[in-house]
Amino acid sequence: MDSMDIDHSNRVEPPLLILRPVNPMESGQGLPYAPENWPNPGDTWHWRAGPRVSSKGHFVDRYLYPPKHLPGLDTEIMPKNKVFRSKLSLDRYIRRAFPDADVRKFFASFSWKIPCRDGVMHQKQALLPVYSSDEDPMHDNGSDIVVCKAGNHNCGSLMPQSESDTLPSMPCNICCGEPTFCSDCSCILCCKLISLEHGGYSYIKCKALVSEDHICGHVAHLNCALRAYMAGTIGGRIGLDAEYCCRRCDATKDLVPHVNKFLEICQTVEYQGDVEKILNLGICILRGSQRENAKELLNCIESTVIKLKCGTNLEDLWNGDNTPNIWSGTFP
Ligand SMILES: [Zn+2]
Ligand SMILES: [Zn+2]
Numbered sequence: 001m002d003s004m005d006i007d008h009s010n011r012v013e014p015p016l017l018i019l020r021p022v023n024p025m026e027s028g029q030g031l032p033y034a035p036e037n038w039p040n041p042g043d044t045w046h047w048r049a050g051p052r053v054s055s056k057g058h059f060v061d062r063y064l065y066p067p068k069h070l071p072g073l074d075t076e077i078m079p080k081n082k083v084f085r086s087k088l089s090l091d092r093y094i095r096r097a098f099p100d101a102d103v104r105k106f107f108a109s110f111s112w113k114i115p116c117r118d119g120v121m122h123q124k125q126a127l128l129p130v131y132s133s134d135e136d137p138m139h140d141n142g143s144d145i146v147v148c149k150a151g152n153h154n155c156g157s158l159m160p161q162s163e164s165d166t167l168p169s170m171p172c173n174i175c176c177g178e179p180t181f182c183s184d185c186s187c188i189l190c191c192k193l194i195s196l197e198h199g200g201y202s203y204i205k206c207k208a209l210v211s212e213d214h215i216c217g218h219v220a221h222l223n224c225a226l227r228a229y230m231a232g233t234i235g236g237r238i239g240l241d242a243e244y245c246c247r248r249c250d251a252t253k254d255l256v257p258h259v260n261k262f263l264e265i266c267q268t269v270e271y272q273g274d275v276e277k278i279l280n281l282g283i284c285i286l287r288g289s290q291r292e293n294a295k296e297l298l299n300c301i302e303s304t305v306i307k308l309k310c311g312t313n314l315e316d317l318w319n320g321d322n323t324p325n326i327w328s329g330t331f332p
């Protein structure tokens with residue numbers, strides 16, 4: 001046996017991939033667009049193409065779903081969806097979870113790029129930030145901007161897991177099946193991004209337990225919820241009392257603890273217009289409530305708004321003798 005033979009027997013030839021062009025949103029399993037039999041025989045990865053196509057005719061967004069049993073997926077940067085959206089995040093994951101794996105061989109075993117059948121440019125969508133799906137995983141210069149599914153680099157899902165007391169959001173293929181809808185930052189009512197500004201006062205996250213180890217996790221703008229009669233005090237069949245009702249899971253959430261943070265948040269806000277906006281939202285949420293703690297908080301917020309309207313400036317409002325009694329009730 002000569003050395004050529006040995007070399008040949010040890011080498012795994014990359015499979016010859018025939019890249020069949022696919023339609024936007026098309027999905028499939030295994031080759032050529034997802035790994036097969038990796039890390040173990042029978043392990044199948046799934047792929048899905050997004051809606052956007054680059055000028056070269058490849059999909060800008062493509063999703064790779066690993067077999068669910070793979071280790072270390074919970075610590076991945078977007079733990080809740082268990083899907084890779086960039087070669088870079090996949091590369092990082094493979095190196096961390098399988099330190100002995102041949103990463104080059106892994107990437108050579110399937111095609112990251114997916115050609116689009118008609119090569120249509122979706123101009124409108126192309127204006128959104130683009131995932132770095134064309135980057136070379138071997139040359140991570142650390143300067144790529146990581147964005148979530150909704151193209152938001154400020155998304156809570158990208159933050160280090162500070163909310164360690166929070167369970168992961170439920171897997172969802174209703175709204176979250178949409179390629180640009182992110183359960184962490186897309187409003188479930190208008191699909192636009194939520195804002196983390198001013199302590200995130202303007203949105204509410206549903207933390208209802210939907211299974212043993214998942215919360216609902218969907219978010220909504222409070223203004224959208226008020227307009228849709230899914231927040232505030234609403235009589236009749238809806239029956240909300242300073243509460244929020246999640247459209248995704250139907251759970252009801254008390255909004256008094258949320259609004260209770262508003263006065264404190266306002267003390268860190270620089271512009272009076274913003275303070276008024278925050279307090280007015282609080283008033284809209286609490287108005288009409290029959291509950292004592294909600295009424296008490298409403299009084300406190302309303303008196304603060306009156307002081308502002310009477311010309312008290314912010315500094316005097318928080319520092320002077322006019323300090324509002326920041327309501328400090330406790331919740332049952
Ligand atoms: Zn969803
Ligand atoms: Zn997001």
Ligand SMILES: [Zn+2]
Nearest residue numbers: 187190221224
């Ligand atoms: Zn909204």
Ligand SMILES: [Zn+2]
Nearest residue numbers: 206216246249
């Ligand atoms: Zn919910």
